[in-house]
Amino acid sequence: MRDHAQEGAIGQGDMREMIRALGLMSGTSMDGIDVAMIETDGERVVRSGASMTFDYSPEMRERLATGIDQARSINGRCERPGLLADIERELTELHASAVSAFLRKSCLVRSDIDVIGFHGQTVLHRPEDHLTVQIGDGALLAKLTHRPVVYDLRARDMELGGQGAPLAPVYHRALLAELAPRPAVVVNIGGVGNVTWISAQGDLIAFDTGPGNALIDDWVRAKAGRACDIGGALAAQGRVDEAAVAQFGMHPYLELSAPKSLDRNTFSLDVVAGMSIEDGAATLTAITAETIARARSLMPEAPLAWIISGGGRKNPTLMAMLQERLPGEVLSAEVAGLNGDSVEAEAWAFMAVRSLKGLPITFPGTTGVRFPASGGVLVDPASI
Numbered sequence: 001m002r003d004h005a006q007e008g009a010i011g012q013g014d015m016r017e018m019i020r021a022l023g024l025m026s027g028t029s030m031d032g033i034d035v036a037m038i039e040t041d042g043e044r045v046v047r048s049g050a051s052m053t054f055d056y057s058p059e060m061r062e063r064l065a066t067g068i069d070q071a072r073s074i075n076g077r078c079e080r081p082g083l084l085a086d087i088e089r090e091l092t093e094l095h096a097s098a099v100s101a102f103l104r105k106s107c108l109v110r111s112d113i114d115v116i117g118f119h120g121q122t123v124l125h126r127p128e129d130h131l132t133v134q135i136g137d138g139a140l141l142a143k144l145t146h147r148p149v150v151y152d153l154r155a156r157d158m159e160l161g162g163q164g165a166p167l168a169p170v171y172h173r174a175l176l177a178e179l180a181p182r183p184a185v186v187v188n189i190g191g192v193g194n195v196t197w198i199s200a201q202g203d204l205i206a207f208d209t210g211p212g213n214a215l216i217d218d219w220v221r222a223k224a225g226r227a228c229d230i231g232g233a234l235a236a237q238g239r240v241d242e243a244a245v246a247q248f249g250m251h252p253y254l255e256l257s258a259p260k261s262l263d264r265n266t267f268s269l270d271v272v273a274g275m276s277i278e279d280g281a282a283t284l285t286a287i288t289a290e291t292i293a294r295a296r297s298l299m300p301e302a303p304l305a306w307i308i309s310g311g312g313r314k315n316p317t318l319m320a321m322l323q324e325r326l327p328g329e330v331l332s333a334e335v336a337g338l339n340g341d342s343v344e345a346e347a348w349a350f351m352a353v354r355s356l357k358g359l360p361i362t363f364p365g366t367t368g369v370r371f372p373a374s375g376g377v378l379v380d381p382a383s384i
């Protein structure tokens with residue numbers, strides 16, 4: 001367990017009804033479960049509470065990788081081929097354990113939480129077929145935690161013509177309303193990279209940029225059995241193959257206009273085949289930076305600041321490559337006043353509250369949904 005130890009207040013309290021929400025995120029890096037608590041009325045984040053990450057065991061990471069592999073055959077979002085149903089149950093039980101541990105370590109009790117926002121684990125994302133699958137059993141989680149759970153937040157967006165991702169932009173906007181001059185961009189570098197551009201008026205443009213850390217992780221795992229390129233040390237020792245970066249840049253996804261979104265496995269390691277581990281890491285890191293920099297061309301106005309969240313901000317080699325390529329100020333989330341480890345978990349807490357209130361969570365500019373739309377499925381433990 002990693003305690004993010006960054007408890008603090010965001011914004012000022014007011015008299016509107018405040019809901020204490022817990023967000024649970026298991027991202028495309030499959031490194032663990034992020035848990036974060038916020039207090040919000042669904043418009044403003046009045047208080048951000050504790051946040052922690054509960055790392056998956058190597059065995060669980062393997063199970064999730066197997067699940068993603070077996071999910072390739074899915075044609076309908078309720079299908080659970082092979083071991084997927086078992087993996088879904090195990091994943092849900094691990095989330096329930098993470099909630100218990102979070103409460104214990106934060107000196108909270110169940111009744112301190114009004115609602116849980118549950119992302120689950122994406123095992124398949126094929127927006128071109130209107131298919132996105134997150135495993136995670138909301139009813140089981142509600143039963144195990146005895147709290148109301150809002151889950152499956154991507155489905156309705158997709159039914160209404162959206163990409164089903166990214167969803168965090170509505171939360172990025174709420175955060176930056178208090179913190180940064182705009183236009184500004186939040187860049188999330190998890191397994192996949194994604195950006196949220198926020199205009200001075202609060203208009204949103206969001207999309208996935210390309211690979212985040214997933215290809216780098218896959219490369220160092222395949223070459224050296226390591227989980228990631230810690231501190232970007234391998235990339236720092238390597239030489240960027242500019243021809244390979246340019247070749248990668250011709251991928252059709254990068255030519256698409258926004259909104260657009262990616263599956264974790266859209267891209268492959270073919271581009272670095274045959275390279276040394278250091279050169280491959282350097283080249284993949286440059287590809288992540290370059291694809292994020294290309295996102296600027298889809299923004300109507302240059303941002304004043306690029307705020308980097310997600311695990312990629314802990315890679316100084318990647319951060320230096322971003323500094324070289326991005327026009328404007330490049331800040332890590334913490335410098336901008338955010339907790340870069342918990343933004344996404346907080347976002348799921350925020351969206352659970354907006355879902356309870358019927359407020360929109362996605363917009364034509366963020367996912368391509370036909371109109372601003374709410375989403376999510378609520379399970380009340382009393383009804384089980």
Ligand SMILES: Nc1ncnc2c1ncn2[C@@H]1O[C@H](COP(=O)(O)OP(=O)(O)OP(=O)(O)O)[C@@H](O)[C@H]1O
Nearest residue numbers: 027028029190191192213228230231310311314315
């Ligand atoms: N110290 C570090 N040095 C280099 N890379 C790091 C470091 N810490 C984390 N990372 C990278 O960040 C990744 C985890 O990022 P994060 O937790 O934001 O992903 P996620 O939430 O799973 O992703 P997503 O946003 O795609 O859902 C790790 O897999 C690793 O590649």
Ligand SMILES: CC(=O)N[C@H]1[C@@H]2OC[C@@H](O2)[C@@H](O)[C@@H]1O[C@H](C)C(=O)O
Nearest residue numbers: 028122125165166167168192194344
């Ligand atoms: C389908 C899916 O799970 N997509 C993730 C993934 O990870 C990053 C990027 O691709 C983003 O589109 C999304 O997650 C973030 C949290 C989002 O929806 O905002």
